[in-house]
Amino acid sequence: MFESMDAFLAIATASLLVVLGLSALGAASRMIFGPGYADRFVALDMLTGVAVSVCALTAILTGRREFLDVGLGVALIGFLATIGFAAFLEKKEREQK
Amino acid sequence: MIALIAVIVMIAGVIFIALATAGVIRFQDPLQRMHASTKAGTVGASLCLAAAAIAMGDLGAVVIALVSILFLVATLPVAGHLLGRAAYISGSPLRTGRDALKGVLPRAKSSLDDRTRSIPQRVAAAVAPAAKKKPSGTRKR
Structure with a gap:
């Protein structure tokens, strides 16, 4: 079916x-449309995992x-x-008090 | 043969990543989404790195892939814990209805988005009298 194992792998x-x-x-759609800040930061965490896999x-x-x-590095x-960003989320709350 | 093993490991990793992304898209509140992204995302990325180590085979690639896997396994639980704690403290919504951390951690009454939504109006209200008094001095807070 394939010429060699290298072609199959590629x-x-x-x-x-x-x-x-x-x-x-x-x-990325969750990052754009996420209803809150925490959703966007979770989506960033997910994107990091996807980027490592792509690498x-x-x-x-x-x-x-x-x-x-x-x-x-990623x-x-x-x-x-x-x-x-986690520190940012917590600090915002402390400043409000 | 080595290529076949690498492809099988790779497919498993990509399936984990795809399921984690489906969880991030479909779940309802930030803590549930974190549950999907941290655990399944870590396993998926680690399996992809292991596939790279198997397929490339030379010593440098194997060492770097193992160091990356070790780094991911060591750091992603820490990052997930910090992010979950920050999400709880900042008052992000919980859809399950139960609050097991009530009284353990301080928690804001409303979410951060509700609290920051009024900031543009407050800034405008604070800037408007100064602009009326001194038209050139709007940069002064």
Whole structure:
């Protein structure tokens, strides 16, 4: 069916990347239409996970190891962003009192 | 053979990610959405990184993928805990009707969006007298 295992791997990875793109669109729609701030921050957390997966699959598709480094950086930045937004949510409440 | 194992692991990871995104879209309040995104999202991303390690095979890729998985598993529960605590304290709506943390953590009466909705009117009301008194001094608070 396929010429080689490499072609099979490439085709499977590319089609799974399309599915991941649809997932990213769904999480982005929750970020845009989310009724509250907390919903948007949860959607950001989800988008970080999708971005790390996209980096891993891109590393498989292109065969370049650097994309795994990119994934590690994205995970680090997403963690710091989530902590920052959580602190923002709590601080807003303390200022109101 | 290695490619087949990698593809199976990859498909499992993408299924987890897709289900987590479906939960983020379909669930009703922020804490339920967090329940979907933190756990299933962590497993999905870890499986995708493991697939990358299996498919690429050289030592550097395996080490970086394992370090990334370790980092994700160590940090995402912390981030989820902080975000859930902040969402509860800031008064985001709970749709299940039960409040198990009542009296344990302080909680705002209304959600942050309801409280910040009146800020533009309050700013306008605070700026308007100053603008009437001194037309060039609107930048002064």
